[in-house]
Amino acid sequence: MANRIDYETMLNPAQLEAVMAADGPILVIAGAGSGKTRTLVYRVARLVESGSPPESILLLTFTRKAAQEMLDRAARLSDARCRFVSGGTFHSLALKVLRRHAEAVGYDNSFTILDRSDMEEVIHSLIPAIQMQKAAQRFPKRGTLANMLSKAANLQTPVEAVILEEYGQFVEVAPQIEHLGSLYAAYKRTHQLMDYDDLIISFQRLLRENREIRAELSRQYGHIMVDEYQDTNGIQAEIVKWLAHERQNIMVVGDDSQSIYSFRGANYRNMLDFPSLFQKTKIIKLEQNYRSTQPILALTNALMGQANERYTKCLFTSRSGGDKPMVVNTKTEHGQALLICRYIKEQVAKGRSLDDVAVLFRAAYHSFELEAELTRQHIPYVKYGGFKFLESAHIKDFLAHMRVLVNRDEAISWIRILRLVKNVGLGKSQTIIEWMKKEDISPDRVAAWPGTGKREGGLKALGELLSHLTARETTPRKAVERVMAYYLPILKEKFDDYPRREKELEQLLPMADRYKKMGSFLDDLVLEPPSSTADVEPGQRRKTLTLSTVHSAKGLEWPVVFIIWVMEGRFPSSMSYSNPLNLEEERRLMYVAATRAKDQLIISYPGEESPPIWSSYQRTGNGLSSFIAALPTDLFSHECGSTPTDRDRGGDVKRGDVDRFKTADRSSPFSQGQKVRHPAFGTGVVSRFVADNKVEVFFKKAGRKLLHLEYTTLEKV
DNA sequence: CATCACGCTGTTTTT
DNA sequence: CAGCGTGATG
Numbered sequence: 001m002a003n004r005i006d007y008e009t010m011l012n013p014a015q016l017e018a019v020m021a022a023d024g025p026i027l028v029i030a031g032a033g034s035g036k037t038r039t040l041v042y043r044v045a046r047l048v049e050s051g052s053p054p055e056s057i058l059l060l061t062f063t064r065k066a067a068q069e070m071l072d073r074a075a076r077l078s079d080a081r082c083r084f085v086s087g088g089t090f091h092s093l094a095l096k097v098l099r100r101h102a103e104a105v106g107y108d109n110s111f112t113i114l115d116r117s118d119m120e121e122v123i124h125s126l127i128p129a130i131q132m133q134k135a136a137q138r139f140p141k142r143g144t145l146a147n148m149l150s151k152a153a154n155l156q157t158p159v160e161a162v163i164l165e166e167y168g169q170f171v172e173v174a175p176q177i178e179h180l181g182s183l184y185a186a187y188k189r190t191h192q193l194m195d196y197d198d199l200i201i202s203f204q205r206l207l208r209e210n211r212e213i214r215a216e217l218s219r220q221y222g223h224i225m226v227d228e229y230q231d232t233n234g235i236q237a238e239i240v241k242w243l244a245h246e247r248q249n250i251m252v253v254g255d256d257s258q259s260i261y262s263f264r265g266a267n268y269r270n271m272l273d274f275p276s277l278f279q280k281t282k283i284i285k286l287e288q289n290y291r292s293t294q295p296i297l298a299l300t301n302a303l304m305g306q307a308n309e310r311y312t313k314c315l316f317t318s319r320s321g322g323d324k325p326m327v328v329n330t331k332t333e334h335g336q337a338l339l340i341c342r343y344i345k346e347q348v349a350k351g352r353s354l355d356d357v358a359v360l361f362r363a364a365y366h367s368f369e370l371e372a373e374l375t376r377q378h379i380p381y382v383k384y385g386g387f388k389f390l391e392s393a394h395i396k397d398f399l400a401h402m403r404v405l406v407n408r409d410e411a412i413s414w415i416r417i418l419r420l421v422k423n424v425g426l427g428k429s430q431t432i433i434e435w436m437k438k439e440d441i442s443p444d445r446v447a448a449w450p451g452t453g454k455r456e457g458g459l460k461a462l463g464e465l466l467s468h469l470t471a472r473e474t475t476p477r478k479a480v481e482r483v484m485a486y487y488l489p490i491l492k493e494k495f496d497d498y499p500r501r502e503k504e505l506e507q508l509l510p511m512a513d514r515y516k517k518m519g520s521f522l523d524d525l526v527l528e529p530p531s532s533t534a535d536v537e538p539g540q541r542r543k544t545l546t547l548s549t550v551h552s553a554k555g556l557e558w559p560v561v562f563i564i565w566v567m568e569g570r571f572p573s574s575m576s577y578s579n580p581l582n583l584e585e586e587r588r589l590m591y592v593a594a595t596r597a598k599d600q601l602i603i604s605y606p607g608e609e610s611p612p613i614w615s616s617y618q619r620t621g622n623g624l625s626s627f628i629a630a631l632p633t634d635l636f637s638h639e640c641g642s643t644p645t646d647r648d649r650g651g652d653v654k655r656g657d658v659d660r661f662k663t664a665d666r667s668s669p670f671s672q673g674q675k676v677r678h679p680a681f682g683t684g685v686v687s688r689f690v691a692d693n694k695v696e697v698f699f700k701k702a703g704r705k706l707l708h709l710e711y712t713t714l715e716k717v
Numbered sequence: 718c719a720t721c722a723c724g725c726t727g728t729t730t731t732t
Numbered sequence: 733c734a735g736c737g738t739g740a741t742g
Contacts, residue, residue, distance in 0.1 A: 063732080091732050116731080138726080141736075147729095169727095196732050263730060363729045385730080425718050455718095527732070551730050589730085687722070690733070698721065706721090708734055720742080726735095 005045060005078055011038070018251070018284045019043045023223075025244070025278035028253040029271065031315040032300070032595035033291030036253055037555065040225055041070050043251065044085055045078040047223055054084035056222040058243070062231065064088050064528050066555060070227075086221070090236050091196060092527050094203035097217070098194075099523075104210050105202045107192060110519070112407040113526045114188070114195040117391045120146045121412055122193070126183045130176050140170055140177070147263070149181050153197040154233050154265025191409045204235045207242035218246035228554070229254030229274070233265035241277050248278060256311045257304050258592050260551060262585055272311060289315040291557055293322025296601050299635045300594045306630055307587060325594070325601040325636040327628055333606045336564055337373035343602065344379060344545065347560065354380065358546040358558040360593045366566040367547050374545070385549030390525060394491055394501040398508070399522065401483045404443055405469055406519050418446075420490050421458035428456075444470055461486065469518075476512035476521040484509075496682020496699075550593045561597035563590070565605045565624040587627060603636075670695050675717040678709060683717055 018028050019042045030036035061067040067087030074082035102109045124142040152159040159181045163174045207214045229252040244250035259268035275281040301314045330336040364386020400413035418429035444467030447459040465486045469479050492498045515521035674686045684699035690708050699705040
């Protein structure tokens with residue numbers, strides 16, 4: 001039985017207006033902490049309560065998890081049917097539609113999705129195809145190329161424009177990059193591949209060009225809501241336009257001050273353009289903040305007050321009292337880590353739970369130093385953002401065995417799995433793939449390759465595995481079990497840290513249980529990758545500290561928030577290449593981070609005096625210092641943390657026998673060519689000296705792998 | 718094919 | 733500094 005909701009007492013007037021608003025286009029400008037999610041949840045509940053069929057309601061969010069959580073909340077609030085509301089990301093909706101209608105954009109419905117690393121791999125493999133006049137020319141690496149092509153796609157602009165705008169150092173090779181871009185597009189087409197960008201672009205095309213599909217969808221969705229609208233790009237805005245064009249029942253919610261996805265073409269101006277997209281748009285502003293104390297809000301308001309362009313007004317809060325935010329110059333990065341550990345221990349001693357605390361930063365690697373210190377001090381933490389579970393080698397290897405069956409044309413996965421066979425490398429795997437294609441050989445008959453000899457005997461086992469996987473009665477669960485049996489020996493051979501990797505692979509078993517078809521299992525893995533740490537049920541969640549990139553912390557809140565604003569190395573403008581900060585976006589990033597805090601906010605930075613990272617790569621400052629300098633000083637307390645003289649490590653140092661000896665100009669306990677062991681990477685050979693406390697070690701087992709490792713983590717073998 | 722030495726060069730964030 | 737490409741060697 002559905003509960004009756006007393007909307008008037010649960011919502012403030014502006015929220016109530018948004019929830020109860022009649023049909024028609026609505027733009028909700030919702031400041032940080034203003035109950036945006038709450039409003040959406042109540043609106044879903046309200047729509048269902050008043051008789052809208054759940055399937056006719058569409059809730060587009062930034063992550064699928066966010067959608068799921070909102071729908072669960074709505075279901076608990078009123079009516080269990082809220083769980084049947086369609087919710088997800090633009091990408092997941094696009095995929096759902098394209099799996100049925102891909103032929104309308106010239107694809108088979110069984111196309112494969114390229115994740116980011118696949119995309120880079122394809123691009124990389126195409127570089128030799130563009131004949132460069134001179135090898136001497138500086139050419140971007142695969143990651144940069146992927147960024148450029150992706151941005152061009154998202155902005156729907158020529159690559160050349162993106163290069164001119166943002167990658168000045170590569171203007172000379174712009175024609176080659178453009179050429180590469182077209183090769184990449186052609187490759188995707190012939191091999192039935194779509195990257196993340198293609199999903200939404202194809203969806204947009206489908207809606208734009210196919211009247212029937214457009215009509216079908218826009219009729220199906222009687223009410224559409226879009227969260228985080230400030231982070232949508234032009235393509236997504238057009239998708240919204242088409243989806244809602246029939247009924248016009250569209251509500252978008254966002255905050256231009258929190259737009260931090262410009263790297264993928266997002267533009268907060270979408271918010272402002274919305275009324276011109278839909279005539280008679282009703283605008284509702286949520287300006288009351290329920291999250292933060294007044295001193296925190298004063299700081300965040302002042303911070304955004306510096307912005308050149310800004311559409312939302314200042315927020316107000318009724319939460320009086322509370323501590324002023326603290327800004328600490330810790331001088332060094334290690335000092336920053338020590339400060340946080342000390343502070344957290346104090347808080348815990350006072351009875352605060354670790355769950356209440358989060359540490360936020362801009363880039364995943366900014367927390368490395370802190371993570372080391374937390375581990376030393378036995379403070380448990382979970383980290384979000386950065387490292388992708390799905391993109392680690394063993395997971396990709398594993399899933400590749402299933403991917404080749406869904407899309408036989410999938411050369412990337414074929415190369416992956418063939419190279420895992422003994423004595424088959426890049427060259428041979430390409431020959432085999434060509435042969436299979438030419439002769440139209442089914443996957444399970446790989447071993448029939450004419451070149452198969454004693455050395456390639458492993459192909460037989462691979463063929464057997466694939467024939468089992470093709471069997472009609474195979475479920476995703478059984479497939480995972482089969483591949484597991486086949487792949488585990490390879491894993492053990494290839495990686496010395498296989499226990500950890502094996503455990504991660506086992507996480508795939510329960511996930512596979514939820515699917516009937518291999519294809520949808522793989523789709524979901526790409527669009528909703530599981531986090532690297534096993535998901536723990538909320539009830540039994542351990543008390544842990546949260547570390548997160550600012551991007552991954554969006555929409556969340558904690559009583560205590562630390563922000564670590566690491567100085568990044570940047571090339572000074574005196575060099576041929578310099579990379580200045582985008583201060584406007586950096587400020588919004590800072591704003592998003594700071595507005596996560598409910599009660600206490602501590603911002604730390606390691607100081608302008610930080611030494612250069614290496615000779616020409618200076619730490620030329622970050623946005624924080626300029627923002628802080630421009631703020632009224634009474635908004636925060638400024639402290640100068642003491643410089644830690646003793647680096648506070650060394651307690652757990654000794655591993656192996658260390659007898660120092662001198663080389664030409666460095667002193668090292670290790671000699672070149674010496675065998676060493678590392679707890680995570682296994683055994684390797686010392687290749688060269690790289691720093692006073694580091695050697696480069698070559699690991700044969702994990703493929704071609706050179707790492708720079710500290711002496712203290714190595715043990716002589 | 719697998720291993721290894723060495724020189725060059727410069728951001729990051731996510732679906 | 734450290735990741736990556738190149739090219740030499742077994």
